[in-house]
């Protein structure tokens with residue numbers, strides 16, 4: 044068997060399980076109920092005008108490309124000033140830019156936990172965190188049930204009993220969570236987790252790492268995230284905010300203390316061995332944070348919340364026969380809604396045919412049995428578009444009922 048034969052048969056196996064991934068390009072006219080552009084900033088004229096003016100107002104001699112790794116020629120006063128600006132906005136001591144959220148999580152998880160340390164992670168944590176943990180020198184990592192403080196308590200208790208180092212405070216425990224989960228859109232019970240850690244690790248050797256990718260721009264004061272909404276920023280050892288979702292840009296920032304920042308500069312290989320973000324990306328990140336900090340995106344946050352309520356109301360009025368498996372999974376203030384059905388591809392394709400972009404989410408992205416159609420709302424969506432989408436879902440449900448199919 045040649046290499047190409049092996050690759051082809053792996054793809055065929057995925058095809059047979061209906062889990063083969065494909066790149067798709069959707070028509071420009073389709074209505075976006077799928078992307079992570081929650082504030083619709085990527086098509087906002089306020090964003091575009093400010094970004095272009097940042098680009099145009101730099102001297103011609105100012106290099107567009109960063110020219111190298113941050114540690115060699117890729118650093119600039121502009122990047123450092125941007126880090127200070129973002130750190131201040133997020134009430135963090137310091138900040139460090141990475142080229143993506145993926146790189147940030149890999150950099151943090153692979154380098155910070157020390158040999159012998161323990162990592163406890165939520166079962167639905169993002170793939171980039173798994174990748175970082177895979178490279179980590181921490182000997183042990185244990186999963187706990189999704190967003191369950193009782194499960195965290197049980198796992199942590201068992202580990203403390205088995206390891207006197209943790210009890211004495213000589214080994215560290217990292218608790219890794221997202222503030223909003225990308226697939227289910229639910230908000231983590233961050234304060235409950237803090238309570239468990241305070242109680243079980245009174246020597247202060249419990250460290251939170253929280254990924255705010257989906258909360259950035261959408262939750263919290265001026266879109267600063269869930270952690271700041273709760274006022275617990277001082278309890279987080281590391282916060283990761285990404286710019287590729289609601290901030291219409293690219294890259295990510297790690298918020299942490301100065302020693303941790305310095306350590307990452309020295310040990311995070313996903314920062315050291317890659318070309319740093321060039322000026323256009325830094326300017327687009329600056330643009331987004333200027334809009335956030337001046338309060339200009341708050342009306343967009345409010346608009347998203349209005350649309351969430353509208354969608355929920357419409358979805359709740361769907362007529363669903365008891366013989367049909369169709370469930371709505373939704374955290375009340377989240378722009379991400381899951382429509383659970385055993386035929387997500389068929390439902391997604393019916394919506395796409397009517398011009399609404401939604402995606403079927405299948406294993407291995409989510410656990411088997413949790414297949415769903417994921418609907419994301421954006422400030423730029425309209426009530427009419429939502430009504431149209433829900434009409435399409437109703438027609439699909441009715442057709443299935445007529446066909447007497449058990450979904």
Ligand SMILES: Cc1ncc(COP(=O)(O)O)c(C=O)c1O
Nearest residue numbers: 143144145169225254256285287
């Ligand atoms: C929770 C979470 N963390 C990290 C990432 C990676 O961020 P980026 O797209 O900037 O690499 C994503 C999404 O891609 C995500 O959903």
